[in-house]
Amino acid sequence: MKKFSFILLGMLLLLLAACGQSAPQFRGTVLEPAEPAFDFTLIDEQGQPFTLSEQKGQVVVLFFGFTMCPDICPAALADLSAVSRELGADAEAIQVALVSLDPERDTSERLQQYVTAFDPRFKGLRGDEATLAPILKSYGVFSEQRALPDSAMGYTIDHSGFIYAIDKAGNWRILFAHGTPVEDITADLRLLAREGG
Amino acid sequence: MRNTISVILLAISSLILAACGAAPTTTPAVAPATGMALEIRDAWVRPASLAAMPMEGTAESGSGHGTMEGTAESGSGHGTMDQTTEHGAMSAGTTTAGYMVIKNSGSEPDYLVAAAADIAETIELHNVLMENDVMRMRPVEKIEVPAGGEVELRPGGFHVMFIDVTRDVKEGESIPVTLTFERAGTVEVNAVVRQP
Numbered sequence A: 001m002k003k004f005s006f007i008l009l010g011m012l013l014l015l016l017a018a019c020g021q022s023a024p025q026f027r028g029t030v031l032e033p034a035e036p037a038f039d040f041t042l043i044d045e046q047g048q049p050f051t052l053s054e055q056k057g058q059v060v061v062l063f064f065g066f067t068m069c070p071d072i073c074p075a076a077l078a079d080l081s082a083v084s085r086e087l088g089a090d091a092e093a094i095q096v097a098l099v100s101l102d103p104e105r106d107t108s109e110r111l112q113q114y115v116t117a118f119d120p121r122f123k124g125l126r127g128d129e130a131t132l133a134p135i136l137k138s139y140g141v142f143s144e145q146r147a148l149p150d151s152a153m154g155y156t157i158d159h160s161g162f163i164y165a166i167d168k169a170g171n172w173r174i175l176f177a178h179g180t181p182v183e184d185i186t187a188d189l190r191l192l193a194r195e196g197g
Numbered sequence B: 001m002r003n004t005i006s007v008i009l010l011a012i013s014s015l016i017l018a019a020c021g022a023a024p025t026t027t028p029a030v031a032p033a034t035g036m037a038l039e040i041r042d043a044w045v046r047p048a049s050l051a052a053m054p055m056e057g058t059a060e061s062g063s064g065h066g067t068m069e070g071t072a073e074s075g076s077g078h079g080t081m082d083q084t085t086e087h088g089a090m091s092a093g094t095t096t097a098g099y100m101v102i103k104n105s106g107s108e109p110d111y112l113v114a115a116a117a118d119i120a121e122t123i124e125l126h127n128v129l130m131e132n133d134v135m136r137m138r139p140v141e142k143i144e145v146p147a148g149g150e151v152e153l154r155p156g157g158f159h160v161m162f163i164d165v166t167r168d169v170k171e172g173e174s175i176p177v178t179l180t181f182e183r184a185g186t187v188e189v190n191a192v193v194r195q196p
Helices: A002-018 A072-093 A108-118 A129-139 A182-193 B002-019 B064-074
Strands: A029-036 A041-043 A049-051 A059-065 A094-100 A123-125 A143-148 A154-160 A163-166 A171-176 B038-045 B095-104 B110-116 B120-131 B134-139 B143-145 B149-153 B159-165 B174-181 B185-193
Touching (some): A059 A154, A059 A182, A072 A094, A072 A108, A072 A182, A094 A108, A143 B134, A171 A182, B095 B110, B095 B120, B095 B185, B110 B120
Parallel strands (some): A059 A094, A094 A123
Antiparallel strands (some): A029 A171, A059 A163, A154 B134, A163 A171, B095 B149, B095 B159, B110 B143, B120 B134, B120 B159
């Protein structure tokens, strides 16, 4: 079922890529027409509720991962940290948040320790599986726990590595594939940061 | 005429330099005893922090006392240290990863089978398989270094995985890592701690 929605997302991306001409100023994949991003409330790294729709006026950048993720998540967060530095004053209008796909292990303390190591302004969000499920479905996030009997990790989470940008009006606007160059993400987020909100 | 000579000289010196091979920034490690030369370059490790409570973030929420309350609310009440010191069958500790390029000038393939360092309780060899933008991390028993070729451990691919990191691993420091190869035996390298 999860796989199915992932395939759908892939097809959607292809379709979107095909009509890319319409918004040439963005370098990521632009979602058109922009629709309101699926709203959610999760718990942040300070233990406080974080509701997406209450962030209007801010550009919200979401990445789905987990703190024991060895490799891809640190790469994405390090990239976003570099983007924030590049953005300078425009970074004030942007809120980056890691949404944990491993609520079992990722406590708020752990998330705080993890995300703030990349950037003191980053947020780490968590919620139980029932809360997460509709969010993952809506954003087309693939996430699957996989046992690793031969590893001290016990299990890992296979997951997709997209970065999602939600504009100041609360619309999901842009999707970045894993490995999108920092300068491209920076250019797009700068445009979103300078939009009226 | 002079110009021609200096161009030729430049070309010759470039060739000589090129023959020197690997980036001069890291110390090449040559495996002892067997006579098989493995050369390891560009070894690095991502920084990792065990800081139980980053203090920067607490300014808004008031005193340090406020922070402690936050800790107690969200967990067992034993405090944050449990997160990094409790070890069951399943780890929930801090992790980090190490990368390098291993070159094998010998005529037989060799295999990286283990890595050891004093910064983590468990060190494994992992690979990341990426299909349709889905990342799947998997442990591997060994990593092949092809005969007369090289293998690159890099983000999004093969890496040395440090599980349950036991101390802060700070940017700029150098971590001694002992690598064990099936044929060449052990090789010591110094991995620099840095961001990609």
